[in-house]
Amino acid sequence: MMRLSVRTDEQTTSEIVEDLLMKSMEKSESRNEAQEHMVKKYSRAFDSMMSKLKEDIEGILK
Amino acid sequence: MALTKKQLSEILQAIEDRFLELRLNTLGNKALSKKEIRRLQKMGLLKTNVKGMVVDANNFGKLTAILPPSKRAKISYSDLQKLVDKITIKRTPIEEKAIEYATESVGAHIQGLKDSMLKETKSLSAAAGMTAIRRVQEEVVSNIVNRETVSQLKTNLYHAFDNKHRDWYRVAQTEINNTIQHAIHSKIVEDHGKDQLVYKRPNPDCCVHCRRLCLEGDGITPKIFKVNELADSNFGKKAVDWEVTVGSLHPFCQCQLFPYTEGYSFKKVSVAKEPFKIGKKEFKVGEIIPTAILKKPSVSERIKETAILMRDEE
Numbered sequence: 001m002m003r004l005s006v007r008t009d010e011q012t013t014s015e016i017v018e019d020l021l022m023k024s025m026e027k028s029e030s031r032n033e034a035q036e037h038m039v040k041k042y043s044r045a046f047d048s049m050m051s052k053l054k055e056d057i058e059g060i061l062k
Numbered sequence: 063m064a065l066t067k068k069q070l071s072e073i074l075q076a077i078e079d080r081f082l083e084l085r086l087n088t089l090g091n092k093a094l095s096k097k098e099i100r101r102l103q104k105m106g107l108l109k110t111n112v113k114g115m116v117v118d119a120n121n122f123g124k125l126t127a128i129l130p131p132s133k134r135a136k137i138s139y140s141d142l143q144k145l146v147d148k149i150t151i152k153r154t155p156i157e158e159k160a161i162e163y164a165t166e167s168v169g170a171h172i173q174g175l176k177d178s179m180l181k182e183t184k185s186l187s188a189a190a191g192m193t194a195i196r197r198v199q200e201e202v203v204s205n206i207v208n209r210e211t212v213s214q215l216k217t218n219l220y221h222a223f224d225n226k227h228r229d230w231y232r233v234a235q236t237e238i239n240n241t242i243q244h245a246i247h248s249k250i251v252e253d254h255g256k257d258q259l260v261y262k263r264p265n266p267d268c269c270v271h272c273r274r275l276c277l278e279g280d281g282i283t284p285k286i287f288k289v290n291e292l293a294d295s296n297f298g299k300k301a302v303d304w305e306v307t308v309g310s311l312h313p314f315c316q317c318q319l320f321p322y323t324e325g326y327s328f329k330k331v332s333v334a335k336e337p338f339k340i341g342k343k344e345f346k347v348g349e350i351i352p353t354a355i356l357k358k359p360s361v362s363e364r365i366k367e368t369a370i371l372m373r374d375e376e
Contacts, residue, residue, distance in 0.1 A: 032316070034122055035242060037139035039235045042088050042115045046230040049084040050223055056076035057219065060069055061212055 064190035064211040073187075074180055081176040083107050085169065088234075090114030093165050116164045119238045120157070121146045123245025127253075127321075134318070157248050164241050171233040175226055182222045190215040232313050239316055240309035246319045247289065247308045256290040259322035262306060266366065272317050275306050283328045283369045289321075320371075328369040332356055335366045 065073075082098055083105075090112045091099070102108040125145055126134045153161070194211040250258055261284035262276040273281055285306075293305035296312060304311060311317060334345040340355055351365055 032135050032318070034126075034137050034139040034142045035119075035238065035316075038115065038118055038122065038238050039231075041139075042234045042238070043227075043231050045084060045087045046227065046234075049080050049087075050227070052083075053076060053080040053223070054220060056080065057073055057216065060072045060076065061065075061216065 064194045064208065064215055065187050070184070070187050073183060077176060077179050077183065079105060079107075081172060081179075085172055086112055088115050088172070089165050089169060090117060093169060114165070115234065115238055116161055116168060116241050119241035120153075120161055120164075120245045121151055123242035124151050124153075124249055125149075126242075127246040127249035134320075154248070154252075157245070160244055160248075161241075164237065164244070168233060168237050171230075171237070175229055175233075179223060179226065183219060186215060186218050186222065190218070236310050236313045236315065243309040243317075243319050247292070250289055250319070250321050254289075254321060256288075258289045259286050259324075260289045260292070260319055261286050261322050262317045262319055264317045266368075268317065269312070269315075271301055271304055272311055272315060275304060275311065276317055280330075282330055282367055286322050292319075323371065325373055326371050327374050329372045330367060330369050332365040333368055334364055336364050338364045 079101070082094075082102060085093060085098075086102060086107070086109065091110065093114065094102070099108060122142055125142065126137065129137070190211050193214075194208060197211075250260060262272075263284055264272040264276050268276075276285060277283060278285055287306060293307045295309065296304045296307055299305075301312075308319065332351045334347055334349045334351060337347055338345055343355075345351060345364075350370075356365065
């Protein structure tokens with residue numbers, strides 16, 4: 001198991017991992033959900049930048 | 063003329079500024095110089111405590127390295143964030159350096175995209191200017207020409223910009239996977255040593271190269287490697303010379319690194335690829351289908367073959 005020595009007041013790290021994992025598994029069936037979410041999040045950051053840039057250009061050229 | 067010098071200069075500055083903001087949002091505060099931070103502050107775009115995708119991906123790798131394949135795939139991003147908030151993730155100086163290099167690598171991709179957009183903007187603007195001049199020479203009323211040319215220039219510019227989305231998506235997907243796999247690799251070496259056996263699990267829709275390099279001839283069973291035998295990168299190599307790497311084997315690669323547990327071996331099983339019901343028994347996606355049920359013809363289209371790591375019974 002992961003050797004993380006941090007302990008919260010009530011739960012050890014492995015208990016927290018297991019606890020959240022079980023909840024997570026109930027919600028999701030997709031593969032590598034967190035990884036895919038991460039890719040989408042940073043992909044959206046680019047799209048958002050592009051939208052703002054287009055607004056900037058519209059402002060400059062109006 | 064299509065654009066005035068002032069307009070072109072303002073557009074180029076807008077590209078610089080928006081890419082600076084993108085670097086903050088994707089690579090975090092630490093990746094920016096003091097001058098860049100001051101610029102963002104001046105524009106009211108500065109945010110604090112932005113970690114960025116490399117640190118995010120490293121956290122994910124460190125936390126999921128301990129999880130078996132089925133569990134790793136199913137942890138959600140929000141639960142991952144909750145874990146990161148609760149746990150102090152310790153990193154060795156080597157890992158910190160690896161994060162720094164990965165950040166530099168993504169930064170170089172962002173710089174490349176920005177330079178390409180600046181270049182295209184300048185050349186499209188020049189081409190639009192030439193078109194406008196030709197049309198005015200053909201005695202078309204000048205201000206109508208300018209209006210039409212600017213409108214066409216915007217269309218061309220936006221089209222060129224939109225083409226960058228795929229480039230960025232490739233960077234995000236490849237670099238995030240790369241960082242995650244390197245973090246998993248570090249955790250495996252830290253916990254089990256450099257002689258630990260590992261395997262790479264490609265996705266079912268993986269490319270022929272990942273299938274060839276990571277799986278046995280049956281196309282299902284993963285090959286086993288020593289963790290220190292994995293190559294660093296396939297960058298600059300021809301596909302025929304590719305090796306199994308710690309991180310992404312190639313752009314868009316999503317193969318995952320797992321430690322191989324002693325006393326376990328891979329068993330071929332059939333799993334549900336879509337939810338279905340036989341009698342009173344309901345099968346969820348990924349659930350193993352018992353052999354007796356497999357004989358029923360209606361099940362055949364709803365399954366796929368895979369190899370899973372199970373404890374040897376003998």
